[in-house]
Amino acid sequence: MYTHRLSGKASSSGAPSKKFAAILAIAVVSILGSSLSAVAGNAASALVTFGVEEITALKTSGALSQPVALVSPTHGRGSTLVDNGTYLQYTSTVPDGGTHSISVSIVSGSLPGGCALELEVVGSPESAGGIPVKGGVILSGSPRTIVTGIGNDCTGSGAADGPRIACRLIVTDPAKLVPGESTSVAVSFILD
Numbered sequence: 001m002y003t004h005r006l007s008g009k010a011s012s013s014g015a016p017s018k019k020f021a022a023i024l025a026i027a028v029v030s031i032l033g034s035s036l037s038a039v040a041g042n043a044a045s046a047l048v049t050f051g052v053e054e055i056t057a058l059k060t061s062g063a064l065s066q067p068v069a070l071v072s073p074t075h076g077r078g079s080t081l082v083d084n085g086t087y088l089q090y091t092s093t094v095p096d097g098g099t100h101s102i103s104v105s106i107v108s109g110s111l112p113g114g115c116a117l118e119l120e121v122v123g124s125p126e127s128a129g130g131i132p133v134k135g136g137v138i139l140s141g142s143p144r145t146i147v148t149g150i151g152n153d154c155t156g157s158g159a160a161d162g163p164r165i166a167c168r169l170i171v172t173d174p175a176k177l178v179p180g181e182s183t184s185v186a187v188s189f190i191l192d
Contacts, residue, residue, distance in 0.1 A: 014032030055093040059189035062086035083166035091154045100150040103143035109185035114176030115169050123164025
């Protein structure tokens with residue numbers, strides 16, 4: 001059996017105090033680390049980028065389906081204005097300095113012989129943004145502008161929101177009028 005015996009004087013090498021210092025250092029680092037992570041966990045930031053695209057959305061409310069009848073077929077004169085509560089409702093966004101407009105055209109059907117169809121803005125679109133063409137426009141198969149200067153705006157979508165439009169039949173050639181003739185046309189509105 002082999003035994004080992006330390007010789008010399010017993011001395012303190014400081015091992016317990018080094019151990020205590022190491023434990024104290026670990027405790028301080030743990031406390032500081034948890035408080036730093038608590039601070040870091042309470043706030044954060046992120047960069048968020050937003051963009052708005054150019055928007056053009058248009059719909060109509062009501063209908064121009066009431067018959068338009070000529071009572072006095074005199075050249076250059078028209079029927080009474082037919083206002084059946086039709087409104088143009090739109091949403092518009094534009095780049096700085098830009099504007100949109102609304103144009104209208106006949107896309108199908110035909111008018112009675114010797115007649116033209118006039119469309120007019122009778123309810124002001126000013127609260128909705130835009131300037132109506134004064135006196136209305138005579139429709140054809142080519143788009144004609146009826147409202148200009150529409151910027152960043154929205155008319156709303158209620159039944160009576162937006163500019164109100166009406167139409168009348170105009171006599172262009174009395175010799176071509178046919179009594180009792182009845183026709184219809186489809187009209188398209190474009191926000192561009």
